[in-house]
Amino acid sequence: MLAGDELVGLDPGLPAASVRLLLPRSDGTLEVPTWNGNEFLRADGSRPAIRTLTPLRADTERGELTLEIVRHDEGPLSDWVTDARAGDPVAVSGTGRGFEIDPTVTDYVLAGDESAIPAISTLLEALPSTATIRVVVEVAAPDGRVELPTHPGASVQWVDLPAGAAPGDAMSTAVRSVDLGADTVIWAAGEAAGVQRIRTHLFEERDVPRGRAHVRGYWKHGRAGAGGA
Numbered sequence: 001m002l003a004g005d006e007l008v009g010l011d012p013g014l015p016a017a018s019v020r021l022l023l024p025r026s027d028g029t030l031e032v033p034t035w036n037g038n039e040f041l042r043a044d045g046s047r048p049a050i051r052t053l054t055p056l057r058a059d060t061e062r063g064e065l066t067l068e069i070v071r072h073d074e075g076p077l078s079d080w081v082t083d084a085r086a087g088d089p090v091a092v093s094g095t096g097r098g099f100e101i102d103p104t105v106t107d108y109v110l111a112g113d114e115s116a117i118p119a120i121s122t123l124l125e126a127l128p129s130t131a132t133i134r135v136v137v138e139v140a141a142p143d144g145r146v147e148l149p150t151h152p153g154a155s156v157q158w159v160d161l162p163a164g165a166a167p168g169d170a171m172s173t174a175v176r177s178v179d180l181g182a183d184t185v186i187w188a189a190g191e192a193a194g195v196q197r198i199r200t201h202l203f204e205e206r207d208v209p210r211g212r213a214h215v216r217g218y219w220k221h222g223r224a225g226a227g228g229a
């Protein structure tokens with residue numbers, strides 16, 4: 001959880017919205033970079049690590065923001081969250097666009113990997129209690145199976161990514177066997193190439209109308225800080 005007077009009044013936005021986290025240097029100091037028209041740079045010309053996350057919960061009066069961060073092999077964000085201690089500085093900007101709920105939609109498929117679990121959680125909390133929601137979550141490690149918010153119409157399928165498989169493979173296989181009605185809305189997020197396979201499947205093999213599928217790349221296998229595709 002992040003806390004600070006600066007977070008008082010922060011708008012957590014719509015479900016599955018995003019914030020950007022500016023990480024401190026490895027010596028723990030935080031310098032707010034400036035925009036040079038192309039990218040954010042520190043005064044010495046170095047590029048800070050800025051990563052995108054989902055606001056899971058925000059207490060706008062107390063100035064608290066809860067995030068859930070995947071720890072993986074290497075990466076500034078993963079390393080930072082492993083070592084972070086209470087009182088360490090970090091900066092937040094946001095809030096970025098989220099998912100606009102259409103109250104007339106009654107059937108959803110939500111699919112994602114561990115990085116999308118916070119977004120799926122916010123969607124489960126926000127979607128109407130009368131909706132039917134099929135959730136597919138791909139995990140690369142057993143401890144990725146975290147508790148999700150309960151929703152009366154939700155069924156959750158956890159799928160394991162086999163060792164050596166491409167990220168997104170297990171969830172795209174699962175999505176392929178999900179029945180889709182004419183009105184089903186699909187939301188999917190995870191590794192960019194993996195969700196691209198889902199996008200192609202939905203649009204080219206199942207003729208899902210563009211407006212009914214919301215598919216976002218949250219990170220790129222083998223590339224730093226490359227979410228948001």
Ligand SMILES: Cc1cc2nc3c(=O)[nH]c(=O)nc-3n(C[C@H](O)[C@H](O)[C@H](O)COP(=O)(O)OP(=O)(O)OC[C@H]3O[C@@H](n4cnc5c(N)ncnc54)[C@H](O)[C@@H]3O)c2cc1C
Nearest residue numbers: 053054069070075076077078220221222223224225227228
């Ligand atoms: C809108 C949006 C919302 C997001 N919300 C969340 C969130 O709530 N929680 C969250 O944890 N992530 C979330 N992400 C994804 C997160 O921004 C990226 O995973 C981020 O790149 C991780 O930064 P890093 O410094 O740890 O690794 P990077 O420096 O970006 O990458 C280093 C290496 O780690 C690999 N890598 C990066 N992310 C992962 C991962 N998730 N699993 C396995 N390997 C990875 C890369 O492929 C690369 O090889 C979100 C992304 C977007 C666009």
